[in-house]
Amino acid sequence: MIKQKTIAVDVSYTGIGLHSGTEVNMKLRPAPVDTGIVFIRTDLPEKTQIKAIASNVTSTLRATTISNGDVKIFTIEHLMSALFASDIDNCYIEIDSEEPPVTDGSANVFLELLEKAGIKEQEKEADIITINKVYRIDDKERFIMVLPYDGFRVSFTSINPHPLIGIQYHDFEFTSKDLYKKEIAIARTIAYEKEVEALRKMGLGLGGNLDNVIVYNDEGWMNKLRFPDELVRHKILDAIGDLRLAGRIKGHVIAVKSGHELNTKLAKKILADFT
Template sequence: MHNQTTIAQKISYTGIGLHSGQNVTMTLNPATAETGIVFVRTDLPDRPGVKASASYVTNAQRATTLEGGAARVFTVEHLLAAFSALEVDNCLVELDAAEPPVGDGSSLTFVNLLQQAGRLELAAPRRVIAVDREYSIRVEDKFIALLPYDGLRISFTSVNPHPELGVQFGDYEINPDTFIREIAPARTIGFMHEIKSLQEQGLALGGSMDNALVYENGKPLNPLRFSDELVRHKILDVIGDLSLAGIVRGHVIAVKSGHALNTALAKKILEASRPSTLKL
């Protein structure tokens, strides 16, 4: 698809926020070219909005937070991954709370919504960032880099102290079919020993085995969808976070990266690159 897209019709979904534990209704609305993905807080006076851009990232602890003026939204990465991988460029996302619904903890809920809504091509070219040099972020033993590449490829190494998880490696060429089949079903991961601490910090208040893959003593308490579901979800997060730079083409190589490094890389690319209009 050479031109920008939006969804063909409005569609809504109601669920619970992963970290807030609040019920929320999300409505996806068609938008005009050059709008981008914009989150609109319908529960606040004057319905303030914030664009899905690395420029507006204010927190990346356990989830990605965007904030612009009175508009603040968090845990946006699973939804953004679906928009990015399914090549939906423009959408107004109305929320009546600060956090989108978590669905089942993966991107499947959002994939299904976008497929039901359909996709509409707009009369404006897509603007693609095709990198021509290396971009990288390193913090201690964690790093993420983006190298020139014809397409979008993600190679991720996850290292976890639990012996049942250990080292997991995933390497995927990202396109709509691969994303839907191999990445979108991978759920967010939780550990029983962390739950009390997270909830004391106001996190994971809506988490359950219905919307997360939960481990205890290194063993999954609910059935795995993939033997390497952890690293696949890490790749899902990269897709969502990296989309905050725009439509990026390159080879991502990451080791133990999380939202903080992912969004720092997106910001670095956004600040240094000038998008060019390319055919896809």
């Protein structure tokens, strides 16, 4: 029997938000069984709580946003991906802004924070979502699906019209947190230089820089890559985080050109069947 898990002790981190550009103080705290992953807006008088589940997703514009009424938290996917890889079922995330810190644009800092906090096994059985049929979301040439599989695996194809990137494919089977840390967690957010100014005019990407975003232009990459296919590896990182909003899934995810919108639609579809 697989038991539920939380973190053993509080752990804190301070940084800036990728899209907001503001300083963020975040604290991860242990939570009782059956709590789930819950964000708490400590900057608000009401200390509003937002449960990290697919039904609370309200926007997927350049990031995944969850809300409780008018209160929101966005860009949660990297932290959620690290929580999945660490097998964390229950955790309070206290945050004094609308967005977690971007760290270096990957999930690695979050994974290290969870390692620092330690893992505590709890007395109740974990609720593992074992996929027992095919779930699929389509949008023209884009799709994401999950089918029954004895384990957790993501096969992702990224298709980018820019000749520098083109078609990238990566197949990742989650067999250990160490493998996730080596192959997926350190893959960073990527942006096209010409898009950056447009994003900032929309009030997005205000905290982005070459320390936390990989940027490319028509001449090439503006910073050094960690992998030749870092873009598609980061797409897998995001998909894992978005699908964690349905719970701890056991299945094979196959995606082509998917992003936060399709990922979270699939998570909502799965969640609806398992609640």
